[in-house]
Amino acid sequence: MxxxxxxxxxxxxxxxxxxxxxxxxxxxxxxxxxxxxxxxxxxxxxxxxxxxxxxxxxxxxxxxxxxxxxxxxxxxxxxxxxxxxxxxxxxxxxxxxxxxxxxxxxxxxxxxxxxxxxxxxxxxxxxxxxxxxxxxxxxxxxxxxxxxxxxxxxxxxxxxxxxxxxxxxxxxxxxxxxxxxxxxxxxxxxxxxxxxxxxxxxxxxxxxxxxxxxxxxxLGRVKGNKMVNMQLTNKKLIDRGSRMIMDEIKLDYSESKDLLLKYGSVKKAIDAYKDKP
Missing domain, CATH: 3.40.50.10490 (Glucose-6-phosphate isomerase like protein; domain 1)
Structure with missing residues (x-):
C-alpha cells in the first residue's frame, strides 16, 4: 500500500x-x-x-x-x-x-x-x-x-x-x-x-x-475475584485485605487483620492459616 x-x-x-x-x-x-x-x-x-x-x-x-x-x-x-x-x-x-x-x-x-x-x-x-x-x-x-x-x-x-x-x-x-x-x-x-x-x-x-x-x-495473581496479592500500601488496602480474609476463612476482623499484617498479603495469610496443623 x-x-x-x-x-x-x-x-x-x-x-x-x-x-x-x-x-x-x-x-x-x-x-x-x-x-x-x-x-x-x-x-x-x-x-x-x-x-x-x-x-x-x-x-x-x-x-x-x-x-x-x-x-x-x-x-x-x-x-x-x-x-x-x-x-x-x-x-x-x-x-x-x-x-x-x-x-x-x-x-x-x-x-x-x-x-x-x-x-x-x-x-x-x-x-x-x-x-x-x-x-x-x-x-x-x-x-x-x-x-x-x-x-x-x-x-x-x-x-x-x-x-x-x-x-x-x-x-x-x-x-x-x-x-x-x-x-x-x-x-x-x-x-x-x-x-x-x-x-x-x-x-x-x-x-x-x-x-x-x-x-x-x-498467572495466579487473583483468587476467585479478589486481589489477594495486592500490596498493603495504605489503610484502605489493609482494611480490604482483612475483609477478604474474613470472608474466606471466617475469622473476626481483628484476627484477620493480625494475620494479614503478619504475612504481608491476603494469599500468604490464608495459605498459612489453612496449612496450620
Whole structure:
C-alpha cells in the first residue's frame, strides 16, 4: 500500500463529526463528548479476536519468566507507563515484570520532549538496557500507527525473536504492518479533530487493562475475584485485605487483620492459616 493511500485512511486525523465546538454551551459539549465515548467499547469489541491472540501468547511466555515492554510517545507512551506502574500494587508482582518506555524518557511523562518520537532506533537501544530475549513481549502503542520510535522498536524486536504486538486506532497502519500480532481499535474521528488523547486514548487504556488483567489472572495473581496479592500500601488496602480474609476463612476482623499484617498479603495469610496443623 502506498503512502498516499495510508494518508487517506488516517482515521485519527480525519475531521470531527461535530463543528462549531466553540459555539456550544457546556452541556452540549459534555453530552456530545459522552456520545462519542459511548462508541469506544464497540470498537474494542470488534478487536477482541486480535486481543485474544496476543494475550494468549503473552501468557505462555510470562509463565516461563517473560516480561512485557510497552513502547509509546505522548499520550500513548504515558498510558503504557501508567498501566505498568499499576500492576505491582494491584497484583503484587515485581516492578520489572511489565515496563513502560516512553519516547523522551521520564521527562516526557509531564511535558512534551521535542522530536523524541522521531528516532526509529532509540526504542531498541532502550530495550537492550533490559537485556531482552525471546521470552519477552514488546507492545507498541500508537494511535496513528506512524510513530517512528514505536515502529523502529517493533521492527528490531521482531527481527531479534521477541513477540511483538501493537495497539493502534488507524486501519492499515505502518505499525500494524510490521507487528506480528496487531490490535486495531478503529474508534473513528475524535471529537476535537486529531486529539487522540480522547477516544483513541480511552480505547488504548481499555485494551491495556484487558491484556494485563487477564494475564495476571492466568498467572495466579487473583483468587476467585479478589486481589489477594495486592500490596498493603495504605489503610484502605489493609482494611480490604482483612475483609477478604474474613470472608474466606471466617475469622473476626481483628484476627484477620493480625494475620494479614503478619504475612504481608491476603494469599500468604490464608495459605498459612489453612496449612496450620
Amino acid at each position: 502506498n503512502n498516499k493511500t495510508k494518508k487517506e485512511t488516517s482515521v485519527t486525523e480525519s475531521s470531527s463529526h461535530y463543528d462549531n465546538l466553540d459555539k456550544m454551551n457546556v452541556e452540549e459539549l459534555l453530552t456530545s463528548i459522552n456520545k462519542e465515548d459511548a462508541t469506544v467499547h464497540l470498537a474494542v469489541e470488534k478487536a477482541l479476536p486480535q486481543i485474544t491472540a496476543l494475550t494468549e501468547r503473552i501468557v505462555k511466555r510470562m509463565k516461563k519468566g517473560g516480561r512485557i515492554f510497552y513502547l509509546g510517545a505522548g499520550t500513548s507512551g504515558r498510558l503504557g507507563v501508567l498501566d505498568a506502574s499499576e500492576l505491582p500494587p494491584t497484583f503484587g508482582v515485581p516492578n520489572n515484570m511489565v515496563i513502560g518506555l516512553i519516547a523522551g524518557g521520564d521527562t516526557a511523562l509531564r511535558q512534551a520532549v521535542e522530536s523524541a518520537e522521531d528516532d526509529p532506533e532509540m526504542a531498541w537501544k532502550e530495550l537492550n538496557e533490559y537485556k531482552v530475549d525471546e521470552l519477552d513481549t514488546v507492545i507498541g502503542i500508537a494511535a496513528s500507527g506512524t510513530t517512528p520510535y514505536v515502529i523502529g522498536g517493533i521492527e528490531l524486536a521482531r527481527k531479534n525473536g521477541l513477540l511483538t504486538g501493537c495497539i493502534t486506532c488507524n486501519p492499515n497502519s505502518k505499525v500494524a504492518e510490521v507487528t506480528e500480532f496487531p490490535v486495531e481499535a478503529i474508534v473513528g474521528p475524535e471529537f476535537v479533530t486529531g486529539s487522540t488523547r480522547m477516544k483513541a486514548g480511552t480505547a488504548q487504556k481499555m485494551i491495556l487493562n484487558m491484556i494485563t488483567t487477564t494475564t495476571m489472572i492466568k
